[in-house]
Amino acid sequence: MKLFLDTANIDLIKQWMPTGVIDGVTTNPSLIAQEKNGNIKAALLDICNMVNGDVSIEVVEKTPEKVYAQAKEISNLAKNVVVKIPFAQEYLPVISKLTKENIKINVTLIFSLTQALLVSKLNVKYISPFIGRWDDIDIDGMELIKDLVTMKKNYNFKTEILAASIRNVIHLQKSILYGADVATIPPLLLDKVFKHPLTIQGIEKFDNDWKKLNKTNMFNEK
Numbered sequence: 001m002k003l004f005l006d007t008a009n010i011d012l013i014k015q016w017m018p019t020g021v022i023d024g025v026t027t028n029p030s031l032i033a034q035e036k037n038g039n040i041k042a043a044l045l046d047i048c049n050m051v052n053g054d055v056s057i058e059v060v061e062k063t064p065e066k067v068y069a070q071a072k073e074i075s076n077l078a079k080n081v082v083v084k085i086p087f088a089q090e091y092l093p094v095i096s097k098l099t100k101e102n103i104k105i106n107v108t109l110i111f112s113l114t115q116a117l118l119v120s121k122l123n124v125k126y127i128s129p130f131i132g133r134w135d136d137i138d139i140d141g142m143e144l145i146k147d148l149v150t151m152k153k154n155y156n157f158k159t160e161i162l163a164a165s166i167r168n169v170i171h172l173q174k175s176i177l178y179g180a181d182v183a184t185i186p187p188l189l190l191d192k193v194f195k196h197p198l199t200i201q202g203i204e205k206f207d208n209d210w211k212k213l214n215k216t217n218m219f220n221e222k
């Protein structure tokens with residue numbers, strides 16, 4: 001399973017990359033807007049250079065013609081760029097054309113099995129179902145992940161299921177259990193995952209017990 005960081009914050013990406021567990025980054029217009037970077041292109045290029053894996057960058061144009069042109073522009077930024085395009089019927093011909101040109105596409109804002117089926121047929125690299133936003137309206141977003149994994153198995157689709165809008169540890173744990181190919185995680189949540197209270201308590205106990213031995217060096221007999 002691949003783990004992506006869901007952020008456009010360069011410092012946080014810099015902080016997490018050395019852990020070796022981050023396989024890519026996802027951004028979106030809201031995440032980019034939060035960073036208030038003057039030069040967006042330079043910031044995105046920095047992210048692409050820092051990350052050894054796919055970096056999703058979303059189109060912001062609206063008409064199919066402009067979405068196509070912008071997708072091409074984004075895909076030329078770096079080798080590891082994946083162009084993120086929101087699901088919309090009018091974009092299907094654009095997505096189809098782009099995948100035939102071997103441009104990696106991540107179709108975002110996926111909320112149903114049928115949306116997912118349509119774009120999987122077009123050979124997009126990723127589909128991004130938004131778990132948390134289903135939960136926001138009191139519907140269990142995890143059910144969609146379960147269904148998408150079944151769909152992928154039934155029809156042997158290559159498209160990877162990228163669990164997005166992950167808000168808590170349960171979302172992440174269930175994404176792992178249900179077999180999502182990728183989970184994109186906000187850095188704050190990843191912090192939480194790393195800091196399990198029982199692990200912290202356990203280390204404290206080992207440290208305290210070890211100190212009682214009063215040894216300056218582990219293998220020194222004195």
Ligand code: G3P
Pocket residue numbers: 006026028031130132133164165166167184
């Ligand atoms: O990866 C998608 C994500 O950035 C959206 O998350 O929390 O805004 O629904 P959220």
